[in-house]
Amino acid sequence: MSSKKISSPKELKKFAQQMQEARQEYRCCVLICMTGCRALGAANVAAAFREKLAVAKLDKEVAVVETGCIGLCARAPVVLIEPYEYLYGGVKPDDVDKIIETTIRNGEPVESLVSIEDGKSLPKIDEVGFYKEQRKVVLGNCGRIDPKNIEDAIACGCYEAAAKALCSMTPEEVIEEVTKADLRGRGGAGFSTGVKWGFCRKSPGNEKYLICNADEGDPGAFMDRALKEGDPHRVIEGMMIAAYAIGASKGFVYVRAEYPIAVEHIGIALYQARQYGLLGKNIFSSGFDFDIEVRIGAGAFVCGEETALIASLEGKRGMPRPRPPFPAQSGYHGKPTNINNVETFANVPLIINKGAKWYSSIGTKGGRGTKIFALAGKVNNTGLVEVPMGSTLRQIVFDIGGGIPEGGKFKAAQMGGPSGGCVPEQFLDLGIDYDSVKDIGAIMGSGGLIVMDESTCMVDVARYFLQFCQSESCGKCTPCRVGTKDMLHILDNICECKAAADDLNRLERLADHVGKASLCGLGQTAPNPVMTTLQYFRNEYEDHIERKQCPAFVCTTMLSFHIDPERCTGCGACARVCPVEAISGEKKKTHVIDQGICIRCGACLGACPPRFAAVYRRSGELTRYEKQKEPKSKN
């Protein structure tokens, strides 16, 4: 369309209205998630829609929009049909004909594609349990608009808050509003955003910088990715307001390279914003200049720490430095710098638009507003979830997440990635906010929420996270570099049956020291997963050490597979799948697993037909009865 610049709030409003009218020319809208769902063939579905709508001569009245994440990733590829609000999951190109015929022509839902809960089919998105309990505020536009199209974003009210802030508020008023709303950093530590901006505003100097931390490196977190991919303009708008508040004229978005779609969408969004004069010189004729540059991370988890991120921007090894001075005093090239997380910026336009009072009415005292969680792991409805602060884990895991698959039992939820902790079952009804989570030893973190069931070994989980922190440790300070390695060594020993009785105490002591003495957040929080699992699942550690047993059948050194001679019929199914030929036996005769050769992959367990169920696994010592049945080893 035209490259007409928008130079006042009035023009923005007019343009938004025009765009809304242009949208209404279509009587129906097919929204297809083209970010996460792309991996499961959403592109083919979109192509099929375009082709078949053109054949049916409906392409003038039905729009096909490629959107960001709609949320219910478990049923990818997901398609949403407006204005009927029908949500279809697992859509294949072959289903398109049916959707056009039933829904687009007649307005009826396609029964085979809708969600089914308790035997009832729920075609409308608001009826689905996954969405019913959610409150989509920050993610309001995500999955509803085309992220590659600024006109769509403006039609949905994007940049209104920026216009309001720039033209009718002073920077101090903006900071006060954000402080009053009690917005806390969504990146992990939960520091007050308004206060942080205030520090930077007050720092002397004319040259200030704003950085958007989009280096979402926590394993199990994908909220920021969804925001960047699905609604990049909201993040840019939040950055504009923040830059105005602190007095910066240059901003950076530091995105990790593992998110190519996010990099692409932000690049497009920035280009379009510049075309419309929403970035650049004299924005909205307010005299305020601001532009944003995208920097792509080079793959270092520690660069999520603010001082390390700044070092990385400056072209150095991404290592943190001691604070103070804080970045607000001396950051990027020694200039006052403010760093916030993607989700924090995405919250800002809401506060400016609707006011601090409205915003702080959502949530609890320990955290205002909503929080986006990336729900994954052993849960039915994996996906992106936005709930008010203070929601309980039970609501998130069971009401929204639909519970544990295959009738499993909830064991723990891992919150906050490698810096967080494991929250056990007894806290399922605890309202989650910054303070309450901290009290039980975890942290809110960036919002990764991994559900674990009985088949997860907590020692192994702790070891996994520690391994992550250890390999991502930049090596600058000794407690983190040496301490995590030492802790990992102990955990390795525990998992491999080599631990001594005193090792748990040593582990605890080390964890305490590493947490207290490390330089940056990575080292300070690295022991958290170990500490929380030790606190809530100490019995599992003791089982590993004393009884040489892994209750969840995960630690392979303690695991052994056996064939029950009374049940084995000699069908040979197990021997065929064994990758190392450890199973021997003649046809129709009892088979035997050679424990010396067995690599404990578990293939035989899966291959044994359920009607025989002759293969069984044991962790630790066999019972006396089982030992008797076990054939004598040839060696």
Place this chain on the structure above:
Amino acid sequence: MHFPFGDGTKHVIIRKKPNILEKLLQIIAGEPIGEYNPSISKQYMLSGELCYRRQNMQSNKEVFLDKTTALKICESMGRITSDSLIPILQQIQDAYGYLPAEILSEVSKHTGLNANQMYGVATFYEQFHLEPRGRHTIKCCRGTACHVRGGREIISALERELEVEEGQTTEDMRFTFETVACLGTCFLAPVIMINNDYYGNVKPGKIKSILDRYE
């Protein structure tokens, strides 16, 4: 490329004179690295441009490294500051597939960026590689969700299938296999990513058929 610092074996002070640095690099790059030995021979003229030649031990063919691409990248950056270092390295890696020592020393000469710092940065970040890479890169996620859903079995199945370990390249230069902390697509767990294609809900039995799609 083995620079004389970092691994603690040698300590050589590099002065700013570029010819000394280049010489050093040549000597150092001649050292055996793992199983193959990339040796730099003399400078060659190829299509009127100065090129470096090095032996590719896997295929035993000579590979010509054309420095013009690298110089073009540097020029496209505009004014070079320390900030430009990571973007330059990223683009060079995109163009060459890895960071060849000879090209880096050319870039250092051309831009005035410190080769020492360049090596420091290249070895710090996981994304940068100083050795040639396979035609396809397999990234196997070892994120939490994948781990819980059996990602470890996928890793060992891939290692068995490719007959290499994590971080290595197959002998025929077809695949480089690495693991990453998290691909951010946990709802597809366990996930592997080959080049830019995601494969979700992967089972060990499916791996061979997935790999067969890549030549």
